[in-house]
Amino acid sequence: MNLQVIGCSHHHSSVSVREKLAFTEDQVKTFLTKFHQSFPKSEAVLLSTCNRTEFYAAGSNAQGVPSSEQMVEFLADQRGLKTGEIANNLFAHQDQAAIAHLFNVAASLDSMVVGEAQILSQVKQAYQLAVDTGHKIPLTHHVFQTAMKVAKRVANETDIHTTRVSVPSVAINVLTKQIFERLDDKRILIIGAGKMAEETLTYIVANNGKDIVVTNRTRSRADDLAQKFKGQITDWEHLEQQLIDADLIVSTTGATQPIVTRQQFKNVAEKRREKALLILDLAIPRDFDSKIGDYESIYLYTLDDLQKECEKNRQSRQSQWPKAQKIVQQETTNFFQDLHRRNSGSTIALLKKQANEVKDAELERLLKRLDRLTPEQESEIEQSFHRLVNKLLHPPLKSINADQNESVGLLDAMKRLFQLGD
Amino acid sequence: MELLQKISVTCFAASYLVVLGIELSRVFFQIGQRRYIRFGFAAAGLFAHTAFLGYHTQLSFDSQGIWLGSWFGWCLSGAWVLAAVYLWLSIRTPHSMIGMFLLPVTLLLIWFGQRFSDTLPFSPGRAKTVWNMIHGSALLLGTVVVALGFVFGIMYLIQSRRLKQKRSGSFPLPSLEWLNLWAERSLVGSTVLFCGGFASGIALKMVQQSNHSTPAPIPWSDPVIWTSAVLFLWLLTASIFGTFYKPARRGRKVAYVVTISFLFLLLELVIVWQVGHATDQQSPRTAAANCQIVQRRSNLQLRVQKRFSINALAGCQRSAHCEPGGRS
Numbered sequence: 001m002n003l004q005v006i007g008c009s010h011h012h013s014s015v016s017v018r019e020k021l022a023f024t025e026d027q028v029k030t031f032l033t034k035f036h037q038s039f040p041k042s043e044a045v046l047l048s049t050c051n052r053t054e055f056y057a058a059g060s061n062a063q064g065v066p067s068s069e070q071m072v073e074f075l076a077d078q079r080g081l082k083t084g085e086i087a088n089n090l091f092a093h094q095d096q097a098a099i100a101h102l103f104n105v106a107a108s109l110d111s112m113v114v115g116e117a118q119i120l121s122q123v124k125q126a127y128q129l130a131v132d133t134g135h136k137i138p139l140t141h142h143v144f145q146t147a148m149k150v151a152k153r154v155a156n157e158t159d160i161h162t163t164r165v166s167v168p169s170v171a172i173n174v175l176t177k178q179i180f181e182r183l184d185d186k187r188i189l190i191i192g193a194g195k196m197a198e199e200t201l202t203y204i205v206a207n208n209g210k211d212i213v214v215t216n217r218t219r220s221r222a223d224d225l226a227q228k229f230k231g232q233i234t235d236w237e238h239l240e241q242q243l244i245d246a247d248l249i250v251s252t253t254g255a256t257q258p259i260v261t262r263q264q265f266k267n268v269a270e271k272r273r274e275k276a277l278l279i280l281d282l283a284i285p286r287d288f289d290s291k292i293g294d295y296e297s298i299y300l301y302t303l304d305d306l307q308k309e310c311e312k313n314r315q316s317r318q319s320q321w322p323k324a325q326k327i328v329q330q331e332t333t334n335f336f337q338d339l340h341r342r343n344s345g346s347t348i349a350l351l352k353k354q355a356n357e358v359k360d361a362e363l364e365r366l367l368k369r370l371d372r373l374t375p376e377q378e379s380e381i382e383q384s385f386h387r388l389v390n391k392l393l394h395p396p397l398k399s400i401n402a403d404q405n406e407s408v409g410l411l412d413a414m415k416r417l418f419q420l421g422d
Numbered sequence: 423m424e425l426l427q428k429i430s431v432t433c434f435a436a437s438y439l440v441v442l443g444i445e446l447s448r449v450f451f452q453i454g455q456r457r458y459i460r461f462g463f464a465a466a467g468l469f470a471h472t473a474f475l476g477y478h479t480q481l482s483f484d485s486q487g488i489w490l491g492s493w494f495g496w497c498l499s500g501a502w503v504l505a506a507v508y509l510w511l512s513i514r515t516p517h518s519m520i521g522m523f524l525l526p527v528t529l530l531l532i533w534f535g536q537r538f539s540d541t542l543p544f545s546p547g548r549a550k551t552v553w554n555m556i557h558g559s560a561l562l563l564g565t566v567v568v569a570l571g572f573v574f575g576i577m578y579l580i581q582s583r584r585l586k587q588k589r590s591g592s593f594p595l596p597s598l599e600w601l602n603l604w605a606e607r608s609l610v611g612s613t614v615l616f617c618g619g620f621a622s623g624i625a626l627k628m629v630q631q632s633n634h635s636t637p638a639p640i641p642w643s644d645p646v647i648w649t650s651a652v653l654f655l656w657l658l659t660a661s662i663f664g665t666f667y668k669p670a671r672r673g674r675k676v677a678y679v680v681t682i683s684f685l686f687l688l689l690e691l692v693i694v695w696q697v698g699h700a701t702d703q704q705s706p707r708t709a710a711a712n713c714q715i716v717q718r719r720s721n722l723q724l725r726v727q728k729r730f731s732i733n734a735l736a737g738c739q740r741s742a743h744c745e746p747g748g749r750s
Contacts, residue, residue, distance in 0.1 A: 178581065180598075180599050182599075274672040276599070276602075296673055
């Protein structure tokens with residue numbers, strides 16, 4: 001099998017280049033259809049995300065697969081660009097390096113945020129689009145299925161996916177889940193209507209947060225945010241009552257002084273009657289007096305606390321990197337060994353078949369010429385021919401099996417020497 | 423049948439120990455497929471546990487006509503319920519390390535059962551009655567629910583402490599809300615079950631008394647009975663208080679209540695072990711206390727009988743039941 005990949009990613013290419021090479025779902029389908037028209041003996045998969053565009057082409061022999069130059073040309077042509085405009089921004093890998101690259105991508109080891117889970121579904125989607133074009137892709141099927149298996153192995157055997165690295169993500173996906181079992185029956189109070197509030201609300205809504213109340217000194221901004229996330233709006237004057245009713249508070253105002261002091265919160269705490277409350281104070285300077293966290297059922301987390309957790313998670317991901325890389329290397333080696341076994345198996349079978357055909361023909365001719373042989377003598381001659389063929393084939397077959405890396409060349413040589421064909 | 427005979431307590435206790443070891447290893451390192459290995463061992467342990475209980479219950483039923491047979495069977499049945507709950511929770515919340523807390527309690531109950539293995543079986547006369555079945559089952563389930571409440575309570579306290587100290591911790595636990603809810607439910611559940619156990623115990627005593635012409639009072643001085651009463655009253659008070667005063671049902675308060683309940687339970691189990699409650703093997707102290715009560719009653723009745731010129735011999739015969747070591 002021959003596999004080529006060319007593409008661009010956040011590692012090598014600027015956003016402007018990535019934008020030029022980005023494909024929508026329909027464009028991917030058109031791209032693949034045109035590719036099959038131009039290279040009918042090849043298989044192709046196009047992976048296009050906001051951080052990368054990768055074009056994989058595979059064929060059973062080198063003649064069927066376009067060269068990397070041809071692939072760059074085809075890619076540029078499809079996007080209406082000149083080859084020179086993009087060539088310097090693209091990477092190219094072949095065979096083993098291409099396989100290892102795909103495994104790294106699927107396992108999210110090549111992502112901008114290492115360990116993010118979205119890339120695996122994007123790889124699956126890219127493969128599915130290639131299947132949907134209706135062309136048979138047996139080689140890429142094997143490669144992509146293995147890539148998904150590798151990604152799952154990395155996810156299962158390392159902690160690389162389990163840790164979150166952004167503040168709102170850690171706050172909602174990790175911290176909130178340690179306190180609340182579900183968010184759909186919780187009152188969520190958003191104080192402030194800035195970017196951080198919006199980003200945090202995205203995670204809250206993704207976790208089924210429904211009862212959202214937004215309050216802000218500037219009413220118009222709160223209106224926009226509440227409308228966007230289907231929340232209610234409340235006046236700043238009702239803040240105390242909202243503090244009493246809330247289960248989760250996200251505070252992101254730009255106030256220069258704490259908006260809730262311990263003294264103000266005393267009354268709130270009494271009226272809450274020990275009901276658990278998580279306060280995510282994501283404002284700088286802080287919106288809530290730090291002493292509020294001394295109340296038994298109040299869990300107060302500041303931006304600093306969450307950033308520490310994010311940093312710890314980043315380090316944790318980094319510590320998992322070598323382990324994940326080892327898995328990818330191991331799986332790449334296994335993949336090629338498996339591929340070699342398949343290839344050498346078919347070559348060996350062809351060689352044995354050819355040798356046996358020659359042996360049978362010669363044996364038949366000899367037996368016709370030798371009259372009056374007893375069955376024992378006939379059997380002896382047959383066994384002798386059989387042994388001869390086996391002894392002749394033994395050294396070359398042993399060489400093929402001995403060193404699987406070297407034997408790729410041997411297989412080609414054997415095919416040519418014995419004219420075995422494909 | 424031969425295979426069932428070969429299953430011993432060690433088989434399933436060892437399986438649970440392996441599961442506990444796997445759970446603990448999660449704190450230190452990551453292994454792929456660990457969840458399935460853990461589940462496999464837990465399921466195998468539970469299967470062996472079920473087979474063992476089934477076989478021995480059948481033996482006990484065949485020989486004595488009673489289920490569970492002895493405190494040994496009673497403890498192992500409790501441990502079986504806990505192991506089944508663990509298996510269910512490990513499917514429902516596979517990422518939480520509940521086993522780290524639940525399995526030691528399960529193993530403790532198995533160990534306790536082993537300590538009881540050389541005691542006599544339940545008194546056959548008592549064990550066959552319906553009231554006794556209800557009494558034993560309710561107390562068994564009550565014990566299990568108290569143990570579960572303790573596990574949820576301890577996990578709540580650890581999780582709450584971690585969150586207060588802003589530490590992520592090396593092992594995942596269920597959410598505070600979930601732990602609080604189940605600790606509260608276990609408190610109410612154990613109150614109901616102990617109420618059932620206690621009421622059926624009184625009914626049992628009354629039925630026994632109705633079979634004797636000399637009625638004996640409930641032996642409140644029996645340490646098993648008064649500790650059960652204290653545990654039940656404690657649970658009842660906590661449940662009633664929690665119903666009318668919401669803050670008592672929230673946060674660490676519930677966790678403390680269920681933890682104290684478990685300590686009461688442990689104390690009671692130790693006392694049961696010491697005095698051999700519900701068996702023919704009662705401690706001399708308990709037997710003497712019971713006999714003193716019945717003796718006093720008999721003497722009183724004797725005097726009454728004399729007064730009304732009734733044959734005094736009947737009273738003397740009854741007093742013969744009350745020698746130390748005799749069944750009350």
